[in-house]
Amino acid sequence: MRRDRAGLPFLGSTSANPNSPVAGTHTPPPPSVGGCVGLSVVGRRETLAHNFLHRSAFLLRVSGGSPKRTALYASHLETDAKMVDFHGFELPIWFSSIQEEHLATRSAAGLFDVSHMGFFRFLGEGVRSWLSGIATQEYLNFASGRCGYTHFLDHDGRIIDDMIFAVKSDTEVLGVPNASMVEVMLDWFTNLLPEDASISIEDLSDKTSILALQGPSSSAILTEVLGEGNSVGRFRCKDIAANDLGIGGWIQGTGYTGEAGVEIFVQNRDAPGLWSALLEAGAVSGLVPVGLGARDTLRLEKGYLLSGQDFLWPGLGIEPDADLPGDFLARDTAETAVPYGLDIEHGFVGRNRVLASLESGARWEGLLCLDRGPSPRPGHAVLNGEGEAAETLGYVTSGGPSPSLERRGIAMAYLDGVEQGQEVWIQASPRRRVRARVCQPPFV
Secondary structure: OOOOOOOOOOOOOOOOOOOOOOOOEOOOOOOOOOOOOEEOOOOHHHHHHHHHHOOOOOOEEOOOOOOEEOOOHHHHHHOOOEEEEEOOEEEEEEOOOHHHHHHHHHHOEEEEEOOOOOOEEEEOOOHHHHHHHHEOOOOOOOOOOEEEEEEEEOOOOEEEEEEEEEEEEOOEEEEEOOHHHHHHHHHHHHHOOOOOOOOEEEEOHHHEEEEEEEOOOHHHHHHHHHOHHHOOOEOEEEEOOOOOOOOOOEEEEOOOOOOOEEEEEEEHHHHHHHHHHHHHHHHHHOEEEEOHHHHHHHHHHOOOOOEOOOEOOHHHOOOOOOOOOOOOEOOOHHHHOOOOOOOOOOOOOOHHHHHHHOOOOOEEEEEEEOOOOOOOOOOOEEEOOOOOOOOEEEEEEEEEEEHHHOOEEEEEEEEOOOOOOOEEEEEEEOOEEEEEEEEOOOOO
């Protein structure tokens, strides 16, 4: 018998006055962005992580703290997952191998624990108008049940972070900040709240587990476990409907792989049961658990940017571990295969700086290696020739071998003055340059 949905107190309807703060609303500490995070040292696990993340992807945690564990930690250990410290969380880098998990997600389905990501709830009359004034996306006219991708900029037009928002109603919006930026973004949002207290913020991150079910078989697996009432389209969202597991929460048609799929937000206590049910139901379809390693290669093949690697806000006070520019300016992110990124027609923080830079040729481009050789890595220079007189056009921000393209090298690079189809050379090692073609992602 189908049981009634067990409501999530942090997502259910609220009787609180939207014009006053609600219980659990964040009270901001004095701003202290610089130096808020530090490098973790985890021995062999750090080596494993750098093998897939490359040398400028930061393994971050709050200085002096111990890694947190998600509600699925015990489930991961039961499957002998290889664990690493990533953004303050002990998470699986792989279960079988990056290659196997990547290809399974492309051909069948993959299940990801992304509970290290944050989860914010914004409440109040005019909340969409307020968000539109600080985001590069125009949320004012978004219908309820729709998601949108956006950047948040400082007043100099530099990217602080990117985020996906889900419009639940006229007075409620949900947002998912990147793992290392939860505290930074919470402080930043709070400092921009209206003085009349008409908008409030709840940080639901510690209460919430997030499971991402991705791949061509994901819809059938989801239906078997949670029923047809929980199907959701791309960039659409809704409350979890009644289901046989008796769990409630939030579901949206988003992900970081470029495949069909959903992200499911539930209370921590419900996460292990849902994880097991999905894996059991999907086993016949080829569903596998997937770690951070394949998550990175999957997003790279689609040209999706990674916060802290493809862009790093200078205000964090962190020196990048590679020779990368600090002034990553927001562009129309349709160029990097991400929808709904930048609406230049509306006012937002940093807009004047973005307008002033639109004529600049600097932007993210895809690079497809034409020669076999060392894989492109963050910080590798991109040049316009092979000789000693060649000029630097920019730098790789993400790169590595593509599992879907027989491990051919692919990369995202922040380049100036290039054209689609142009041949360039990547300084892949001190003595080796690899020929590549400028292209527009996705690569697959």
